[in-house]
């Protein structure tokens with residue numbers, strides 16, 4: 438530590454006010470009002486643009502994101518870079534995300550618990566924490582059936598989680614029944630409740646939204662003993678004698694910057710997200726020895742930080758229809774019969790195992806234990822849903838012109854159980870530099886096979902929906918009607934595909950942190966964010982992270 442730096446002292450220092458950071462700061466501050474807690478966030482405190490459900494969403498170069506890009510992705514994306522943005526504001530990803538709320542299958546958590554030999558991370562152990570985070574607004578259908586899945590849901594948590602048919606204001610999307618038919622034609626069965634641990638099939642989608650407003654991590658109220666510093670970039674953790682002593686922060690004060698040393702008398706907790714927490718660890722000397730040496734960083738402990746990086750690759754296809762006022766952007770936003778501002782423009786979401794040919798390929802090519810995990814009962818590899826507008830998560834082409842103003846909707850095809858793993862590494866020892874992000878998307882032939890077959894089956898089904906007459910939109914003539922692997926890869930390369938922004942695994946439990954989220958070999962230092970998830974979950978990651986952070990808060994309370 439530079440003895441010249443001004444020094445301030447707190448008991449607990451939490452780095453990153455995203456999903457996990459907000460949950461931890463809130464729960465710990467209320468349970469331990471005597472602790473002095475500092476919550477550090479690189480972004481701003483608030484921005485009204487994120488509040489409406491259809492307000493700002495990441496991926497569009499706003500000032501509220503880390504506008505990270507991948508290195509060129511050789512497989513699946515033909516050497517293109519993809520957008521890997523993440524939230525940079527109090528609330529983190531939950532402030533800029535698309536508000537899909539899915540926990541994933543019970544088997545994923547059970548495999549996580551088995552992998553790290555710690556039953557606290559199984560589905561049944563995490564369920565009370567999932568419930569604690571949410572206030573549930575169940576669908577009309579579930580209410581008519583007497584709420585058979587009420588036991589899986591919370592009634593008074595900070596995050597409002599609603600179904601399309603119960604989100605505060607009627608939505609009545611014109612394509613609802615045709616979209617349901619699309620899922621049926623794909624062979625999906627209707628699942629009552631996609632968040633009850635058995636999400637296979639199609640079900641009404643859950644969103645963290647109510648009455649046209651985003652419900653996000655900033656809704657976790659902080660105790661009076663929390664000091665929040667925004668626009669404060671944590672550069673590194675100071676480790677001395679094998680223990681974390683504090684952090685170095687570059688803080689904005691008015692128009693100037695001030696570098697400060699914050700001493701932590703009890704603990705430092707990194708919740709900077711799966712891309713930034715590994716960067717901070719590496720800059721602190723915690724990571725692969727060779728990488729630290731290459732950047733002349735004093736080594737503290739040799740751990741596989743930044744390895745095991747997973748994300749969910751996504752391919753979007755676009756479909757033109759000739760039905761007036763059926764998609765967002767064609768007609769009024771708000772009218773007596775239809776209100777696009779009331780929620781997200783979709784109704785259903787579906788999860789399915791990989792097709793038979795992919796499973797056979799997996800059997801032939803994966804190591805036995807990996808195949809066993811892949812093919813276990815309840816595992817789901819692909820997700821698909823229609824969105825009643827044209828979505829482009831990469832803004833790689835002028836396609837965004839289609840939103841709004843065209844009668845075009847999208848199908849999202851997402852690989853939720855990828856085999857491929859990538860790396861987060863340092864570009865340099867300068868904390869101001871972004872990390873090098875290589876998610877290595879679709880590197881495994883098993884991944885390509887699963888996702889491409891999902892795209893094919895969706896293309897078949899959407900064209901069979903009675904009365905829809907959907908025609909693929911936005912592709913060059915040579916690709917029209919061609920659903921070969923090569924043609925799908927070409928679509929992915931040229932159109933708005935990439936990932937759905939679910940980085941995980943870069944500080945994996947069992948490899949970098951223990952079951953209490955403590956960094957191995959360093960005292961007084963934990964990581965609590967999506968980086969600790971050791972295997973991909975067939976979920977969108979905010980719901981898992983609320984539950985993971987709720988449990989981590991209790992673990993930390995056991996020690997402070």
Ligand SMILES: Cc1cc2nc3c(=O)[nH]c(=O)nc-3n(C[C@H](O)[C@H](O)[C@H](O)COP(=O)(O)OP(=O)(O)OC[C@H]3O[C@@H](n4cnc5c(N)ncnc54)[C@H](O)[C@@H]3O)c2cc1C
Nearest residue numbers: 453455457479495529530534535536537671967977978979
């Ligand atoms: C555009 C987009 C769309 C998404 N859509 C969905 C969706 O529909 N449904 C869903 O479930 N999930 C979605 N996600 C993913 C979800 O939001 C994340 O998985 C979740 O927010 C991860 O939580 P976290 O606590 O790990 O990190 P984050 O919520 O990302 O929080 C990390 C925080 O740390 C701060 N930080 C980083 N580095 C530093 C530093 N050096 N110093 C100080 N602060 C720092 C960041 O600014 C950020 O606020 C989306 C994400 C994005 C970006």
